[in-house]
Structure formats: C-alpha cells, structure tokens
Amino acid sequence: MESYIVRIYRQEDARSEKMVGVAIEPGEDKEHVFNNVFELYKLLTAKKNIAEKPFICNDNGTAKSSM
C-alpha cells in the first residue's frame, strides 16, 4: 500500500525539526520510528510513487509545516 499514517508524539515546538513519531503502513502492520523531520522525509520517499513533498498535519488536519 502506498499510504502512510504519520503520528507525531513529541515535538519541541511547531517549527522544530526535532520530532519523534511513527509512520505506519496500513494493512501491513509495519511501523517505522523517526526522530526528526529528515528521517520522516526519508521514510515517506523511500517508495518512489508517493508524493515528493509531504506535509505534516496538526490535529485538525491543517498543514503545520512543509518540506
């Protein structure tokens, strides 16, 4: 599946690149931990056919930061 669910569990502030969370591959029960925005980017772009510029959402679904 080409979709990911990204959950951020810790971030120093809204603009910080330091963030800890998991990227989940639905249906495959695979969870990848990331420790900063660059690791997240790497995870999300590992499969070539997904969006190249992912954005991170707040709880309400609005974009928090883009890459």
Next chain:
Amino acid sequence: MSIQSNAINSSIDERYLLQLFNKYTNNKHVESSFEQNDTWPIKIYTLGRFRLINNGEPLTFPGRAKRRPLEMLKALIAFGGRDVSQERLSEALWPDSEGDAAHRSFDTTLHRLRKLIGNDKAIVLQEGRLSLNSDVCWVDAWAFERLQGKVESILDNTTFFNAKDDKTDEKTHLSNNPYSINLEEVGLLCDQTLSLYQDHFLSHSTEESWCLTYRERLRSKFIRLLRKAGRHWENNSQWYKAVDCYQRGLELDNLIEGFYQGLMNCYRQLDLNAEAIVNYNRCKENLYKYLNIKPSKTTEEIYDSLLN
C-alpha cells in the same frame, strides 16, 4: 441490544440533551444529532462494526454479492458524503478500470446500492456528483463530528459551576452568563458524544486507503476531546472522571504521554501514589520500547513530586 443502541437508547432523555445543546450552542445541526430514534428512516453505523438500519430493522448482507454496493456506500461516507464526484468514487473502487468500463460499473453498483438500502431517496446523483441525503440518512460519524465540535467549544468557552454548590451568589452570577453550565450537564454532553465513538471508522470492515484519511481525522478528534474532557474534570477536581478519560485515551494509543501525565496527576490528588507510579513506569516502558525515548521533563517532574 448492541452497544450503540445502548448508548442511543440509554435512560438519558434525549430531549433534555437537545435542550442543553440548544441552550449552549443554538445550533440546529446539533439538534439533528440526537433525534436519531424517530426522524431518520436510514441509520448507518460506521464507528466500529458497520451496520445499516432501515426503519429500525438491521439489514444483513450475506455472501459477496453485496460487497461492491456496500463499498460504494462506505467510500461515499469516507469522502464526506456530499457532492462526491463520480470520478473520485470510481477511482477508489475500480482503480484499474477506465472510461466507459468504470462508468458502467458505477451505474450498476449505484443501482444495486439503492436497491439494497431500500429507499430511493437515500442517495442522490446530481450532475455527476453523489450525495447521501441527510434528511433520510443518519450517520454516526457525522453525528460524532458535529457533537465533538460543539462540546469542545463548550469546554473551551464556558464558566462552570457545580449544581450542588450552595454558594447562591456565585451561582446566580454565573447563570447570568449565557455560557455558564453546570458540571452534571457538561458530563452528560461529554459522555454522550464520546459514546458515539465505539471504535475507529470502519475498523472491522475495510483497510482500503480511501478510508484512512477520514479514519485518522475522527481518531484525532476523539483523542482531542478525551484530552479536553480530562483536563476539564481535573480543573473541577473530578479526579475519577478525568481518570476515565485518560485511561480510555491510553487504551486507544499507549504512546500519548499527556494521558500518562494526566493519570499521574489524578492519582496523586487521590492519594493513590502507588497507582501514579505504576503509570509512570508504564509510560517509561512504552516510550522506550516503541519510540526509544525517555519520559519528558514534565513527566519526570510529576514523578519527582510523587516521591517527595
């Protein structure tokens, strides 16, 4: 009786809830959320086990023949249920079909879905866009979203007083405030809203990518409401009610540190330090095991206060 029906047909007078919401929100959409029992012929349950009720009778779907029409209904809800383009649905349901083939599949499946629901007015196709008729269909996820927004706004904007409080002057003063509400009332509103969320959106019926965005959005709203409700109860020294919210949150996701912090705070206030320490240890263990991080400074400060 199912859990959902229990929540809906509980001993709580829905008219009373309706009055409460009208009192604090003055919003007609909220009104429609509670009038479930009589107003809508079709009720669709998506939070947890998928169920379709027509005039009080649960519809059953034996065999695989109904799978496609039901998928169409689920996708329609996942995409918002209103003015969903035929192309978007076709792409989700028949990603490998193109042009006429996709169009034919769409028409056939829509015809079968209407037949299956048993109400011609339930689904409207207009200018290539499909909608669920909200005058005919009630959807639990939509009701949850509407109520969640209203309860959150009440929690954010109101001044609370305890109905059992004998301080008449204070009560009178707060009653003059259009947004004041008593604790029992807000408890009722929170409980009813939270009870709609039985499980994640279509959690037992599909893992298709088209349902994930909506599932995550609802999950996020549910967690946010639990947080706010927990904080509200803490602010009003209703420790056990706050504990319920935080525990429910951790059952959903055991990596949300704020819920552990809330639990530790509540148990400390209840002089149940051993319970608080147990939760600190759970927090520490889970954060390390799944995220390879230590508890935050805030968590450590709460823990230190338990030891002193």
